[in-house]
Amino acid sequence: MLELHSIYKSFGGNQVLRDVSFALDNKTPITGLIGPNGSGKSTLFHVVMGFYSQDKGRVLFNGQHLDTLPPEKRCHSGLSCTFQDSRMLTFMTVLENLTAIPTPQHGESLVKSFFSPLLVHRQEKEIQEKARDILELLSLSSLADAPAGSLSYGQRKLLEIGRVMMTDPQLVLLDEPTAGINPTLIQSLVKILETLVQRGMRFFLVEHNMPLVSQLCDRVLVLDAGELIFDGCATAAKKDKNVIQAYLGSDGYVEA
């Protein structure tokens, strides 16, 4: 599915990513990416999404080269992402936040919206239905017409997952989805992720919350100072010497 071949990226003098290569296949439902602060996680995230262009190396998705594509072209290939600070459009209603996402829409071409309103209307109804199903799943349908600005921080995180689902992606990059939300909401988020995995969606989770990572992820990649130092199952990661050293300095320990 997603392949990265020896990615290098530096801002000014400081080398943020050094020779990062890995491949995500279709089988592992959720892969985690962990690492201490400043290890280059978000930079890697932005490189894959195309907001930063890497200095060297190639990014492939289902065999297709993404390096030349600008961000707006990459998501047509089935790749999508959420943002760390869940950039919701506060003034549009919750429903609108979802219905505006799918592209291309017939309604977006002016010629069609004037001269073939039926086509537009039909597609609009489909999109509305899809959005309402997603809100049902996220148990947010009661807030469908409220402005997104009035949602609580946790609800926004859920809505962001909904927004991603609108594009029916194959792989979703989650950038610290559980940062700053209470445990009960985290469990509901986990439940939703599991149902989506059944539907065939794959996730690439960038996260700090160790218990969540070990609970969810079958495969974990650890990044430290721009280098990939571990690639394996979650439990092995906890015992691995380099990972411990990377996280807690030389003589630290990790509780089970």
Place this chain on the structure above:
Amino acid sequence: MKKIVCTVLLCLFAGTAVAGTVKIGAVQPLSGKISVYGEGFQRAINLAVEEVNNAGGIKGQDLEIVYEDNLSTAQGSVSALQKLISIEKLPVVIGPAASSNFLATCPIAEREKTVFIGAESAASDISTCGSYVFRVFPSDMLQGIGVAKLAEELDYKEVALTYINNDWGVGLANAFKEKYKGKIVEEFTYDEGKADYRSEILRLKKNNPAAVVNLTYIKEGGTMLKQAHEMKFNPQWLLGSAAKSPKLVELAGEAAEGIIGTYPTFSKTSGLYEHYKTAFAKKYPDEKLPIFGEYNYDMIHLLAKALNNADALTSDSIRASLISASQGFEGVTGDLSFDENGDVGASYGRWSVKDGKIIEN
């Protein structure tokens, strides 16, 4: 408290009703780009109105001018004219300065059959505006020819032509180019209202012509003369009439020495011009003689004469009496008899600056 207020209001309105004045509309640029000229015209008009009213006014009633500001724009002029015609219902309206504003309004006056008379618009297109449109200011066809004749009289075979890039400058330049038989060494326009014309002057200096015809306004003319003098470029400057004002001499200082220009001649003989100058100085002690002020002054007197012997205050009868009154009417600016399309002829005299003063000869 309410009782007092309404009594005050009542007598205010009563006041205007009793006096019963004859009203004429006036669309003037009182704000915006050419408000500099608007204020000058207004003073000249008020002076003339005062004189008319002292001499008995119009059939015993006082003459009153209803001013409307046109913000120096075409849209403002149209709004002002529409208001004067349909709200104030005035049969006679004085047109705005600048040909562009005048051209925007004269079709409306023609359609509404209102006598429309202008005192500062030179564009030759105005002659074809219509039967209700008159103009006491000579069309730029005549001015351009006047400057061309001046250049030939001073036998300049070669001359550089530069003019301000607005309707006045371009109109005059076209007329000049047709009439002037000599060679035009260099010709270009320059922007209105700029502060630095040194590069333009340099371009003139390049082929150092003996004389330079510069059709300009006061501000641009003053700046150019001064900057040319600074750059030791002293050709014989030939100017149009729009720069003939003591303000130009004030701005250009010594650089204005020896410049020559044309202006529509005033009838020196009848001493009207002296009377106008002294009357103006008395009424506005600290103000300078406004440019084109004489035309407005004459226009009011001509209108007063026409209104007096018009049988009814309707625009048609005023129009007829205006044409008859203008035949042989000797104003400060000379003979004001209208030709068939409402223009006045003008013969051209010369003005020049000698030790800081404007001399007409």
Place this chain on the structure above:
Amino acid sequence: MEYLLHIGIVCLIYILFASSLNLELGCAGLYNFGHVGFFAIGSYTTALLTLSGYSVWFGLLAAMLVAGLSGLIFSWPVLRLTGDYFGIASLAFAEMVRLFLLNERWLTRGPMGLPGIPRVEILGYSGNTVTLLTALVITVVSLFCFKKILTSPFGRTLKLIREDEHVARAFGKDVVSFKTRTMAIGSAFGGLAGGLWAHYLGYISPNDFSLQLTVLVLLCVVLGGRGTLLGPIVGAVLVVSVGEGLRFLPLPASMTAGVAHIQSMLFGLVLILLMLRRPQGIIAESHLIQET
């Protein structure tokens, strides 16, 4: 009566002009300070065409096309800029158009302007009432188009792009194409307003399309409330009627010079107070109310 017709026509033209700017400024967040440039292109296109014999309707249509095209050509290179930079670039564009019209005397007779532009004529009548009716019909149709655009998915995505371009690009919206299309539509209708203006006034000259007109139309959009459909309409009507209303102040003749300056001082003061008290305009877009 003619005067009321006059105010009605000027209001309608300002409504069309302000609404077309609102599509760009209000909905797409493009600070287009050069909208008067397209207004001028529209006026001159229809004036030149009708003066050389074409019918008025053909002139108006051509005005829309030429203005829309120039909007497209202008926006292609400049759209990569955001916010203030786009504003200055468009301001520069409008001044370039004015200078072009002023100096290309072979085409536009330069500062002499174009007199005698034929008026709108239906079945032989061509008074102010006819012009008012045509302006009314054209404005209503245009407002209907704007409403359709605003409420369609196109309008929704436009708002998405205005609020957060980053998210829009992340979800595959071709931001540049949306903005270019909005610019094209906005300038087309701006050109149409210019065409109507030329046929009503009968005479146009380059200096009518100055910075002052840009500021006036900007005020209509901002005063009324940008981003809404009703906003520019209310703004335009207010600006035109207040402007004309000040003519009726009962003042002695000698004072009129002073009054003109006071009038524009008031104009500036209103602008400042408006920005201090209610920057989102009279008819605020729903979300802006909490934001202040």
Place this chain on the structure above:
Amino acid sequence: MYYLQLFINGIVAGGVYALFAVGLTMVYSVFRFINFAHGELIAWGAYGVLLFASPPFSLPLWLSVFPAILLVIAIALLQNHMVFAPLRNSQPVTLLIASIGLSFLLRSGLQLYFGSDLHSYQTSFYESIDLGGLMISYVQLAMLCLSILFFVILHLLLSKTLTGKSMRAVSDSMELAGIYGIPTRKVSVFVWIISAVFAASGGFLLALDTSLDPMMGLTFMIKSFAAVLLGGVGNVWGALLGGLCIGIIENMGTAFISPGYKDLTAFVLIIVILLFRPQGILGSTIRGVR
């Protein structure tokens, strides 16, 4: 020779544009909005000198420059306090339109008091120096020297003094600087003072060279914007360089294209710069005053 003279004219004109552009670039980089009312500070500077030189005070011309600068500083501070400070955290377009309103207010106030007639300082005439055929008038020379002098002072101030450093910090981000205890109010007042001083002195020089009219501020606005952008927003030296470039290209242009298009060069420059190098010659993508 002819082109050299054009070049010199360009430098002098550029110096004046730069003088106005400095105020603009600093206000923009600290407060993030385009100050349309900056032109009126120029006009008030020129008229202020006229005010103090005429009857009620009738100071000699050179002496009346300082009270005029104080007057303009007072206007700038008042305008900051009444209009721009309350609007500090609103959208740039709101601030911009407020500054347009302010420019109408100040300009018509000027016309109301002084009348819209043309004025000029009744001063003795200035000769020009003849450097082997190249003409520079004393006024031009004064303009050039003053611009350079001001820029040097400003440079020293920005780089050496504490207020200068804090100004650069504030221009980077107002909130952050505030958190570090930099008195943002004092700094913003300081920015307004500097832009007022530059505008007033520029206005005086301009009027000395030509004449005074209420619209003089407006005609320079777009050119100064072009200088700000060309030089790189927030970069003081950039403003100088930008101003000089525009002056030179504009004046050299008159030799080739018709002077009617003299302003066109500034506009074309604006669009070209914005397309190919939005951050300007000396600018860098990181914002802030340098």
